Amino acid sequence: IDIAERSGARLQISHLKASGKSNWGKLDGALERLRTGDLSGRPIGADRYPYTAGCTDLDIVLPEWASHGGREVVLARLRNPETRKKIRTELMDHPPGRWDNVMIGSTQFDGFKGKRLTEVAESLDMDEVDALLHLIDSDDLKTGGLFFGMSEKNMWRVLAEPYVSLGSDGSLRAPWGPLSHDHPHPRAYGSHTKFLRAALDGQTVPLAGAIHKMTALPAKQFGLKKRGLLKEGYFADIAIFNPDDLKENTTYANPHQLSDGMRHVIVNGFHILKDGKHTENRGGKFLDHP
Incomplete structure (x- = not known):
């Protein structure tokens, strides 16, 4: 909103959602800010889809420092035993959420499509972090993930806002x-x-x-x-x-x-x-x- 106010640009928020249970309670403040935002008469717009899972590349869960530099650099980090161990330790200590809330999407491993990460880990006889890194590495960062981290109540609240399109x-x-x-x-x-x-x-x-x-x-x-x-x-x-x-x-x-x-x-x-x-x-x- 601040950027739109200063730049004179129209504002369209894609997508208006609070992902991660720790963020669910922040929706009230966000909606209030959007309702009262003053863009000199320019309307604020937003959009949203009617599901509580997001979807993106599975490697989004990697620590920020490990995901920079492009595909080849990231893969090199994953294939270096020392840096892979560091990545594993960080994910074990600070997981992005519950691993059973992660579902495997598009991947070269057909048997894992639509399976929860916990199921994949069991099939591979690995823990969830090792299974995650195995998929990301073996599929050259091409594996997708579905992440169940949104509140259904919040979803319907957002979709009811008059400036939110579907x-x-x-x-x-x-x-x-x-x-x-x-x-x-x-x-x-x-x-x-x-x-x-x-x-x-x-x-x-x-x-x-x-x-x-x-x-x-x-x-x-x-x-x-x-x-x-x-x-x-x-x-x-x-x-x-x-x-x-x-x-x-x-x-x-x-x-x-x-x-x-x-x-x-x-x-x-x-x-x-x-x-x-x-x-x-x-x-x-x-x-x-x-």
Whole structure:
């Protein structure tokens, strides 16, 4: 907020969350600061996904000094017995949280995808820290991790804030072809379905508010012209779903699953999903920021 105030820039916080139980209680102060922040009339925006686990590279847990310098330098540290021992000692003395809150994501070791680190350690007959370092080292820093460290109560509080839009934080995935070979966070498939279902079930903002957080609000926050509304002269970006059938199918253990209930999706006027089936039309395009 201070940087935005001094620079005159718009502010979009990606993503608004309190990760780690010791930080859960800090959300009140953060929300108050966001509500009262004065950016000379410029709105403050934020976004969030409806899950309590984050996802990033597994090596994020390494001590800060051990993660600098790029891939080859970090791997050299891990493969040096002396520095590896130092890293191990620091992780044993100051773990980033409970090891059973760490799940293995994308990795070359197929048998470990979707498994808790504690399960992997047992399979390898190692303790959790040695198993962690083994995965990071053996997979050349390419192993991903899912970290269960957020409060569900806080998650719904954040999503109810009027300036918070719904975003998946998920990159391109598909349940078929080369985009199906990794093990992503389920947010890539289920974020919007889960939030709509929650709205329909009275767990969060009403349905109209939930749709606003997926359409007009993010379009406004990112300056996307003629997007986000069903309005004459706007691009025809339309999603039609059956509320009775709407269901999130993706899971942490088996993420590559499409949701139920979406009947039609139209992008830039092109019918992409018709009667629940992909048409193979490609109506999307890169959006230029004004």
